[in-house]
Amino acid sequence: MENQTFNLEAFFWDYAWPVIVVLGQSVLFLVTLLIVVAYILYADRKIFAAVQMRRGPNVVGPWGLLQSFADLLKFVLKEPVIPASANKGVFLLAPLVAGVLALSAWAVIPINFGWAVADVNLGILFIFAITSLEVYGIIMGGWASNSKYPFLAALRSAAQMVSYEVSIGFVMVTVLLCVGSLNLTHIVLAQMAGPGTMMGLPPSLLDWHWFGLFPMFIIFFISAIAETNRPPFDLPEAESELVAGHMTEYSSTPFLLFFLGEFVAITLMCALTTLLFLGGWLPPLNIAPFTWVPGPVWFVLKAFFVFFCMAMVRSIVPRYRYDQLMRLGWKVFLPISLAMLFITALVLMVFDLAPDPDAIITAPPAIVAVD
């Protein structure tokens, strides 16, 4: 009977302590992420302004660096307006869904080896599931507003997200074929060897998947833009047609949550592109000056490079028409990605390059001390 009694100390170390650790990690991670998102927003506006030969935000703080925080205060302090004919519960749930889902996907992203809040084995599938759910924020918000423009935006985004998920899924499967694991850490570590090392070069940026799977990299980049409703695919919120789309009836904090969800989803897609195609935290050349820089720095630099490309696309390319968008998704990307999936599988089979599921690299090679 002695063992059956409730042991407070064991309970603490078995249940309470892991929960406290995970909570602490999550809070730290989220605060960092939100500060990064604030500056990503600032960078987005600055790049957009620079392309248009404007100055962009330059009043709040030095060079306008505190603009995003001023915006935050402005949104939070305003009065939230709920339309009289709106479906109140769903109306308030929608921005929460949009914000929380986008943040939760970050839990599995490894910034460095072992630096993920949850290093799960099906990480990429988890992210795919979460990104496919992000459409619900828009659909629910659009429907619950009980107004024409938000409703049209909801219909548009439902069709758009479902269409581009197909090609994103195929691209992910192609990468998985080359890796043999769904763990994001393994996906990055598998990029330590590739076409470059096969040619006899030292591990370098030629080993990353962007080189071996080049067309898929481009398709993934464009689909990621479409999946996050960024211009030129921002049809759910096209201001020339639908006022502000699904956000038309929103104000104050609910609007902020939508906005935040969108930008967190964008940073997530940048991070995912980095992990899948740009070698995550690996240095571009595995020689002295590059290996001194810590992995997270490389990760952030690469993710920001992807974001810079997205911002340039946003400022330069005009918005697509809806039928062109659908054509691109179904008639161009779907056949190409399906064919590439088939070809990749064929090449892996014929040249016997398919990864051995029992021999996946699960840890980086130990650093040998030179004495």
Added chain:
Amino acid sequence: MAAAGLFFYLFATVAVASAFMVIASRNPVHSVLFLILTFFNAAGLFMLMGAEFLALILIVVYVGAVAVLFLFVVMMLDVDFAELRSGFLQYLPIGALIGLVLLVELVLVLGANTFAVDASTVAVQPIPDLAEVSNIRAIGDVLYTKYIFFFQVAGLILFVAMIGAIVLTLSRRPGVKRQNISEQVARDPKDVKLISVKPGEGI
């Protein structure tokens, strides 16, 4: 594991409650949203059983794609709620009968454990122990070898359904201006004529 039991009851209770709300709520859009909540809790239950691949696929396929299209259609419906609820008593006997049949089946399946205790020991285990192989590999091993025929037939049925839907909706109306991208791109610059249009005359 006390936590696993706790989560089981949490997921199971919410799943049953939201499944009830699917048929009880007055607004069809709310019904679909409750259906999504049910899917989520079912995924949670899969997760507890150690079938995390099935759980995530359930979310990707059912919540991420099927329920989106479901919601898409239901949102656009103009449903008369009074008319919808008027036939409730009329359909009650049939509904109760079907419910009873399902209940009996469930009891028979679950009761097998008590009636024939040895049944589970003689049954063939379809996949190796989950401690030995990963989830995905276990599914792949049976799906692409033993059940390949059923898998292919299911795919074929879906394919036929897809072609049927396209055939039903595809109509080429004459006189509609369509954009032909390849024609536009393949156009020779030499064929382009510049016409100066006088005001008020048109071409």
